[in-house]
Amino acid sequence: MDEFLTIFGPARVLGVGQITCALLTSFVLCAFIAWIYRKTYEGLSYSRSFVQTLILSGFVSTVMIMAIGNNLARGLGILGTLAIIRFRTHIRDPRDIVFLFAALAIGISCGAAVFSVAIVGTAGFGLVAWYLHLAPFTSRRDYEGLLRFIVETDSASSSTGAELEKFCSTWELIAVRDAVQGTGREYSYHIRLHDPSCQPQLLQSLRETEGVRNASLLMQRSTVEL
Secondary structure (H helix, E strand, O other): OHHHHHHHOOOOOOOHHHHHHHHHHHHHHHHHHHHHHHHHOOOOOOOHHHHHHHHHHHHHHHHHHHHHOOOHHHHHHHHHHHHHOOOOOOOOOHHHHHHHHHHHHHHHHHHOOOHHHHHHHHHHHHHHHHHHHHOHHHOOHHHEEEEEEEEOOHHHHHHHHHHHHHHEEEEEEEEEEEOOOOOOEEEEEEEEEOOHHHHHHHHHHHHHOOOEEEEEEEEOOOOOOO
16 A cells, blocks of 8 residues: 555655756756757758757756656656647757757756766767767768769760769769750769869869860868768
8 A cells, every 4th residue: 555655646845956956957968968969060950949959858858757756647647748749840860869869868867866877978978979070980071072064965974974983982963954054964963082182183084074064073071961
């Protein structure tokens, strides 16, 4: 009977000081996670609202865990409420989902008053995220770029394939359209060079190819993701 009352009875009452400490810790740690996300972000569509979501989601999960406590009935009630709510926001990058889970984990740890786990976990997550941001093996941006040129004849089109094979390890045709000025078609390729130093040689070779004009190559930088 006593065990039944422990599970379904009133949750433990927290003092104002305990609640304030948990919320402040959650806010500071989630703000640190949001700062790490902002500093290591490399995509095109930076979302200010998502950064705010990282902080707010941790804050809300802290409140939720403190409200539930060790009361099973409250936990089931909140679970049913969340099942009713349908979240239709589409998150394109799996990395964003990981950061969101990290913020929720921090909020849960703070709400359960396991501050050592929250602090050490936040520090470890931040160090790993920063290391992966700087690690050379996680990126090949220096070798990738967007190549565009206009082909006026079919024979020139076959010649460009030979040039791409000579200087590029991989290439993918992403767009073909009629040239805005003059005749011919404009080709756009996403390419990966054998070496970044091959850039001028590739452009020079294409410009010297008969029937090819307006060749340009935009290499991918640290702030651009194709």
